[in-house]
Amino acid sequence: MILTEFKPIEEILERLKEEKVVFxxxxxxxxxxxxxxxxxxxxDMKTKLEENGxxxxxxxxxxxxxxxxxxxxxxxxxxxxxxxxxxxxxxxxGLGVQASSAVIDKVCHPALNTITFGGITGMxxxxxxxxxxxxxxxxxxxxxxxxxxxxxxxxxGPCAGQGNDxxxxxxxxxxxWVLIYKSLKRxxxxxxxxxxxxxxxxxxxxxxxxxxxxxxxxLDEEEAE
Amino acid sequence: xxxxxxxxxxxxxxxDEGKFAITCEIGPPKGADQEEIREAxxxxxxxxxxxxxxxxxxxxxxxxxxxxxxxxKQWGYEPVFQMTTRDRNRLAxxxxxxxxxxxxxxxxxxxxxxxxxxxxxxxxxPVYDLDSVQLLWTMKTLEEGKDLSGNDLTAxxxxxxGAVVNPGADxxxxxxxxxxxxxxxxxxxxxxFQTQAIFDAEVFKRFMDRLEKEKIxxxxxxxxxxxxxxxxxxxxxxxxxxxxxxxxxIEKMDTTGDKVxxxxxxxxxxxxxxxxxxxxxxxxxxxxxxxxxAVFANIK
Ligand code: SF4
Ligand code: SF4
Numbered sequence: 177m178i179l180t181e182f183k184p185i186e187e188i189l190e191r192l193k194e195e196k197v198v199f200x201x202x203x204x205x206x207x208x209x210x211x212x213x214x215x216x217x218x219x220d221m222k223t224k225l226e227e228n229g230x231x232x233x234x235x236x237x238x239x240x241x242x243x244x245x246x247x248x249x250x251x252x253x254x255x256x257x258x259x260x261x262x263x264x265x266x267x268x269x270g271l272g273v274q275a276s277s278a279v280i281d282k283v284c285h286p287a288l289n290t291i292t293f294g295g296i297t298g299m300x301x302x303x304x305x306x307x308x309x310x311x312x313x314x315x316x317x318x319x320x321x322x323x324x325x326x327x328x329x330x331x332x333g334p335c336a337g338q339g340n341d342x343x344x345x346x347x348x349x350x351x352x353w354v355l356i357y358k359s360l361k362r363x364x365x366x367x368x369x370x371x372x373x374x375x376x377x378x379x380x381x382x383x384x385x386x387x388x389x390x391x392x393x394x395l396d397e398e399e400a401e
Numbered sequence: 402x403x404x405x406x407x408x409x410x411x412x413x414x415x416x417d418e419g420k421f422a423i424t425c426e427i428g429p430p431k432g433a434d435q436e437e438i439r440e441a442x443x444x445x446x447x448x449x450x451x452x453x454x455x456x457x458x459x460x461x462x463x464x465x466x467x468x469x470x471x472x473x474k475q476w477g478y479e480p481v482f483q484m485t486t487r488d489r490n491r492l493a494x495x496x497x498x499x500x501x502x503x504x505x506x507x508x509x510x511x512x513x514x515x516x517x518x519x520x521x522x523x524x525x526x527p528v529y530d531l532d533s534v535q536l537l538w539t540m541k542t543l544e545e546g547k548d549l550s551g552n553d554l555t556a557x558x559x560x561x562x563g564a565v566v567n568p569g570a571d572x573x574x575x576x577x578x579x580x581x582x583x584x585x586x587x588x589x590x591x592x593x594f595q596t597q598a599i600f601d602a603e604v605f606k607r608f609m610d611r612l613e614k615e616k617i618x619x620x621x622x623x624x625x626x627x628x629x630x631x632x633x634x635x636x637x638x639x640x641x642x643x644x645x646x647x648x649x650x651i652e653k654m655d656t657t658g659d660k661v662x663x664x665x666x667x668x669x670x671x672x673x674x675x676x677x678x679x680x681x682x683x684x685x686x687x688x689x690x691x692x693x694x695a696v697f698a699n700i701k
Contacts, residue, residue: 196403200473229431241442294503320508327527328487328513328516328527328529328532329515329532330513330529330532331532331534332532332533332582332585333532333534333578333581333582334537334575334578334582334583335513336565336566336567336570336579336597336643337515337577337643338643339643340571340572341572341574341575343517344515344516344519345519351575353578354572354574354575354578357574357577357578358574366577366581369578369581369585370540370584370585370588370610371583372534372588372589374535375491375530375531375535375549400648
């Protein structure tokens, strides 16, 4: 099971500060087990956003957000609610936010930080990759993870090594920053690239003692006994 | 002109006074021999406003940039300390910046650095704890007397901070990203730019026009590589992204009876062409430092 934890509400509000209407989406897979998902959590966030003057056009839980085809089909009947929103707030691991960004023409803000994969990488094997950095910044990078899409893990723009939009390290591999550029351009959000991203905090890749109390660890420890 | 302004380095002074600044790049040897560096530096005496020292260029293990800059400083030259973020984490980067300052080094050039796999230790861990924009931000933070964790420094260093940009990015996305990243670097304190090698003056002029439109007026030094042969040109076209040697230049190198003379002619010609549009030039001689005086003998 993938372990995630809530981003502080202040951080979420800061990221949403330019949005008036938000659509909330949750993954019914791992977050349910990690206590970071479920309708209760999603509705709770709805209330919090409304208290802060942000309208919520809709709330949905989808079984697995790491499955793009599933997201597409489940969102079809909810098209209007999504169109009414300025952005989408996603309760899932980094893979789910990436998959959501790939199929929705709106900025997808991560509501959670992905801490560890606990052995698996999503219920479906997609092309999305997350490095469990513990401080998800996918809404600043058009839903493309700079830590996995760029071998140098650059946070503030590309190196000058790409040729024909392919990566310096491998001509068969897309330059992650070109993908980020194209995605932000599609979303009309190129100005996000001007935001300075400070160096990541490597402590966040360590699961906190709080997370070590979740079901995954409990099961593991039980087995060991 | 004497404005009474205090400069951190000769390079800063030249650029501020509007002189056409010249920096030349040398690569430290693979080993502990100092003679090669001394020799290369001697050719640049009286010509270069600053000598860049590469930092394990192309990810090849060799004598370090910091030690080489220190030697140059002791010998009376003005070094430009190139620093990549590939091999050191933030502790080591900050420490080396402070070390550089205590050794009298003032010019620092922040770069990301080639990926580890292109070099001679492809098994090595790529570090990239910081990126080049964050490295500039780090320098700025140290200058404010703090480290990246907010602890006080006993004394703050001060740097003349440089960065790089590629005017020849080959696609719309890559080009726009270069401009965006250049702006970010300026916001985080970059005071001058050296460009990736150019061979086509038109490409460079277009780039400088764009900077003017963007109201970017930080000094830019046009990057020039001494083209030694047709083989080298073809190699760069094939393997060095962002660098494009036009056909007629390759032809010229192929048919010449005197490679050195033609190389000098091409480099001088290029510098003369771009000179009206920029603040200086940055030369990569790749071992041909001895021909640099001849290149500049022809500059108008
Ligand atoms: S930024 Fe990337 S590595 Fe970090 S949580 Fe998001 S997807 Fe995962
Ligand atoms: S070419 Fe692009 S993906 Fe590759 S290392 Fe450079 S910025 Fe990262």
